[in-house]
Structure formats: C-alpha cells, structure tokens
Amino acid sequence: MPLVSTGELVTEARGAGHGVAAFNVITLEHAEAVALGAERAGAPAILQISQNAVKFHGGRPTAIAAATAAVARASRARLSLHLDHVTDPELLRAAHPEGFSSVMFDASKLPYGENVKATADAVRWGRERGIWIEAELGEVGGKEGEVPLDAHAPGVRTDPAEAAAYVAETGVDALAVAVGSSHAMTERTAALDHELIASLAAAVPVPLVLHGSSGVPDAEIRRAIGSGMVKINVGTALNTAFTGEVRAYLNAHESVDPRKYLALAREAMSKTTTRFQRLLV
Template identity: 80%
Template sequence: MPLVPTAELIDRARAAHRAVAAFNVITLEHAEAIAAGAERAGAPAILQISENAVKFHGGDLAGIAAATAAVARACTVPLGLHLDHVVSPDLLRSAHTEGFSSVMFDASKLPYGDNVKATAEAVRWGRERGIWVEAELGKVGGKDGEPPLDAHTPGVRTDPAEAAAYIADTGVDALAVAVGSTHAMTERTASLDHALIAALRDAVGVPLVLHGSSGVPDDELRAAITAGMTKINIGTALNTAFTSAVRAYLDAHPTTVDPRKYLVPAREAMTGTVAHFLTVVSP
C-alpha cells in the first residue's frame, strides 16, 4: 500500500490513546524485518533512517531510502518513512526529494537560543513542503561519543515550562523529551518519570516522543503511553536481536561463508522483536 504520512499515523494513535512505534533501519534486512513484524502484529509502524545510518551507507540517502520505501509499499499494513536525528542542513533538505513525510531535526547539542533558531528555521522549511518536524529538548544521552546518562542524573530531564516555551518559539509538530531513557541500552532496565511525562503532555500540546525505548521494560512503556507518549523509538533492540542470531549461527556453523545462511535467522529475530514491541505499543 502507499506510504502513510507520519502525521496521519500519529494523529490516529493519539485519537485512540495509543502510540506508534518507530524502528531504525540500518540495512535492507532491518526494513524487511520491520515490515514483516508489522504485518505479523497487524499494526502500523514507522521506518526511520538516521543520519548515522546514512553515513554508514557512504553518505548516500537515496539508495537506502528507495529500498526502505519499496519494502514499505509492499506491506499490507500502514507504514511511514521518517528521517531521524538529522544534524546536517543538507541532509534535512534532501528529506523532501527522497520521499520522507517527516524528519527529526536534532539541534539539542546547541545552546538553547541557537537550538530554537535552527529548529524554527527547520520547521519553516518543513511547513513549506508538508513535512512534519520533530525536535528534541533535554538530554537523552548515549549516542556515539557521549557517555550514557543515568535516568536520575540532575539536568537530564526536560522541564515542562521550558518545553512549552520551546514549542511556542519553534512551532515543532512533536517533541522528543528526556524522561529517564537512554540511547543504546542493551538491557531493559530503564525507569521512566511518568509524572513528568504527564506534566509535559499537559504543558506542550504536541505529541511526545520517547527516544531510547529499547532499554525500557514493557510495563514502563505501557505506562508511558498512558501518561502521554505517542511515538516510541526503537533501534538497539533490533540490533541486539540481529547480532545475537548471527553470532549463534556462526558459533554453530563456523565454516559458513554464505551470508544468507545467517542473515535469514537474523532477519527473523528482528521480525519477532518488532512484532513484540508493536503488541506492547499498539495492542
């Protein structure tokens, strides 16, 4: 079926008091597993490609975007295409030409005033082209080159009053907030601040996004959605499933050289992970 705009998927989820899971695509197998997992769960999902993934593909967004979109269009459930954690202005501008309906513009490392200015400009650019824009306020931590931050470390949470001012000054369509999760967690031990999520929901009036959801237990995710989260980003959990399956296959078959032999179980492992998260996020 045709790709569904991210804004439409988000609006449907909010109206139903549910959430939409957004899964990171790195390889073609990731995209195939996300689509298959969505079909298995009978639930919509978002396929998102990050700037880091684009760098992995030699800086070429067109190839991985076209492949991911083709996989999504062959799926029987609604899927969206999102460009994630974009820092480069050039990459931001390529979102429209490569068929993305949404983008997460990440100016979170800039001083607050510079963040507002850059994000507001990204939003203006997006509005002119019908692109839904997500931004981030607060420090989630754990990206490459950054130390993971403890969920309860002072200063890593998003302040509701500042978030409301940020929304007013930038006009973003959705806001990723720091409420206790961390990127790149391989164990599901994060404890979220659900009272803060509810306060942010009441303060900002736009959909809230949870980054670093791979490290959040199922019950915590359900509670976060009840409190106000609408977009749930998942990446590391897929990579953990992929790598574990590859490692297990090669340990059992050390002379294997045909990558299809171990990519099949790796893709299936990711498919199961996607289906599980979708049953949690949008039951």
C-alpha cells in the first residue's frame, strides 16, 4: 500500500476520538514487526525513526528510511513515515528527500524564546515542502544521555497558557507535552495528570502527543485518549520484547544463526504492536 501522511492519520484519529500509535523503528525487524502488528490489529500506524536511530546507522538516514518505507509499501496496513526527536538542522533538511511526511523537531532544551524561533523556522520550512511538524514543550525526559528527570518535579510539566502561546507563535501541527510520562521506562508505572491533559487539549487547537507511552499502564493510556491525547509514541516496549526473546533464545541454545532469534524477536514486537493498537480505539 502506498505510504500515507502522518498528518492524515493523526487528523483521522482525532476526528474519531481515538488515538494513533507511533512506533520507533531501529532495525528492519522493527519495521516488519510494526507492519505485521498493524495488519493484525486492522489499524494504521506511524513508523518513526529517531535521530538516535539515524546515529546508530552511521548518521545517514537513507538506508533505514528506504528499508522502512519499502516495508510500509508492501504492507496491507496504512502506514506513515515520521522522523522523530530531531535537533540537528541538517537532519531536518534531509526529511523531504528521504520521503518522511512528518518531523518531530525538538527544541525543548532551549530557552523558551529560542525554542519558539527555532521551531517557527522549522514549521516554515515544513510548510514549503508539505511536511507536518510536531514539537515539544515541557520536559518529558528519560532519553539516552540526559540527566534523570523526575516527571513529577515542579516546573517540568507543560503549562496550558504557555502551550497556547507557543502553538500560536510557532504554528506547529502537533504538540508533545509533559504530563507525567518519561522516555525509556521499562516498567509501566507512570501516573499521568489527566486534568492537565484535558486543560491542554482545551487550550491548544492542535493534536496532543504522548511521549514515553511504554511506561504508561493500559488504563492510563485509554484515559489519556479520552482526555485529549491523540498520537501515542511507543519505543521501549518494542525493545523490551525484542531483547527478551533474543536473551531467552541465546541462553537456551548454542546457535550462531541470527535468523533463529531475530524471527522470535520480530514476532514478539509484532504482538506488542497489536496490543498497543487495540488500546487506542
């Protein structure tokens, strides 16, 4: 099936009052697993490649983007290609020629004024090329190389009034917000601030994005969508499924054939994909 745009999938989900899942792709097996899981769930999905994943692939997005797009086109599911957590302007500019329909441009570590300027510039660049731009306001935290962050610390969460001003000043198409989740959580113990989610949804005219959803319990995710969340990002849960299967197989077998354990890892990630997608409708 031809690639669809992220903006189309998010707009549809928001209009229907449900969520759409965005899954991090690191390897070809990740992309294949998400595509198969989406087919099984009968739901669309966003295949997102982060700046860190690009770095893992030698700093060049071409190969992993082309492979992921090829998987999507061969799938019966409706899938889009998204470039995630981009801080490098050069990588941002690579999004269009590599076939991405959307970019999460992350200037959240900059002071507010610099964040607004950098993000507004990214939005203008995206509009000229038909690329949907997501941004972040607040501190979700938990990414590799960052100082550990308490998601409940004062000043960490996104302020609704500031969010409204930020969206108006930058023109972003979607806003990732800090509401109690954190990246890279391996246990599903995050408690979200649902009153804040509802306030943010009322304050801004664009869809809200939940980063760090791997650490959020099922009931919390469902409630967050009811409160106004739309794009639900999942990464660590796939890696946990992948690594668990590989570790178990290698502990039990003296095999040197990676196909043996990668097939199991891919299937585990596919089941994880399907399970998350069935939470969102």
